Amino acid sequence: MTEQYVPPKIWVNDAEGGNKWANINSPESGARFERELPVGEHAFQLYSLGTPNGQKVTILFEELLAAGIKDAEYDAYLINIGELDQFSSGFVGVNPNSKIPALVDKTGSEPVNVFESASILVHLAEKFDRFLPKSGPERTQTFNWLFWAQGSAPFLGGGFGHFYAYADEKQEYPINRFAMEAKRQLDVLDKQLAANTFVAGEEITIADMAIWPWYGNLVLGNLYDAAEFLQVETYTNVHRWAKQLEQREGFQRGRVVNRSFGEEWEQVPERHNAEDIDKVLKLRP
Ligand SMILES: N[C@@H](CCC(=O)N[C@@H](CS)C(=O)NCC(=O)O)C(=O)O
Structure with a gap:
């Protein structure tokens, strides 16, 4: 049994507590440093990491492509949350909540920022009329x-x-x-x-x-x-x-896109075309 914790009258930020992820946490939101996001050639720019929340979106993109929808081509850039990439000015400009996944859709006359994984799923499903019944x-x-x-x-x-x-x-x-x-x-x-x-x-x-x-x-x-x-x-x-x-x-x-952890055959930190995935999946035992 750990020593009984008595909450103080006013909460204070105890940076001593926590583990290796503790430096991510802060009671304040917003950018912590200036850095633009990289931009590739496709209409969809995804900034993410292959955690379960990130996998939702890359699975949908790959399901759309597997269904033959060529317009679903995308660039996927790695946001390493352990390195605090989610607090760059560029990322915060797309997602003020500083959490992956975040998407920029440049298919229209103005780029559209999309964040929250479910919002991204609905956005893409509606755009391509797949995987979401119309009514x-x-x-x-x-x-x-x-x-x-x-x-x-x-x-x-x-x-x-x-x-x-x-x-x-x-x-x-x-x-x-x-x-x-x-x-x-x-x-x-x-x-x-x-x-x-x-x-x-x-x-x-x-x-x-x-x-x-x-x-x-x-x-x-x-x-x-x-x-x-x-x-x-x-x-x-x-x-x-x-x-x-x-x-x-x-x-x-x-499931392997934007991963920089796990087995060698499941790591595709950045994805710009189908071959980026093909060459890694080939290593699968
Ligand atoms: N509700 C959000 C959750 C996203 C989320 O929690 N992302 C985590 C990684 S799985 C993250 O970016 N954490 C970084 C941080 O908390 O600073 C969604 O579904 O998009």
Whole structure:
């Protein structure tokens, strides 16, 4: 049991606390230094990192390209959040919230800044009329599960993942609290996928692309080394769905973009054309 913490009357920024990620945190938003973002030749400029939130968008881009939509070509630049790239004036100019992913869409007369991963998914899905039903109950279902992902995953990542994998000191109370919530969420998803091929019904949608990077990676053993702790194999429907999506070309390609960590064959820090991914996936054993 750690020493009892009594919150002071007024919160103070205790920079001593935390771990190797603590220097990211600050109670203030905004740019910390001047630097422009690089710009490539395609109409879509993505600034991201291959974490689950980043993978959502690169999976959608690669699914669009795999569907033969050539106008979905994009440049993807690495934003290394450990190096504090998200606090450059250029990045903050696109996303005032300083979090990946962020997109600049230059297809119109004026560039459009798009941030928040779900907003980027909707923006691209509407632009290309793919993976988001135009109307009716299927569209509502897609939004239900897309918003479910955005509301739920922070408890998995910022809650469970933070205390189980990243915090220097392992504390029973938060780990118990968030393990319980992570398992409850997996159970919700498992029941939905018992009755449906994909999360929003019988067609793949952007909701699958938002949920797979978190919950698919988790049950496939790719997240936080927590598969055994959470007994993820008991969620058989989530596992079936995760494996099914893992086999798709767009998922295999999208999940490796903007990664500068993991195995050699899953690291494509920058992507400017299909070959950038091809040459790395060739190294896969
Ligand atoms: N709700 C945001 C969350 C994005 C997010 O949390 N990004 C993390 C990486 S996965 C980040 O950029 N963190 C950097 C920081 O907090 O400074 C979204 O869905 O786009």
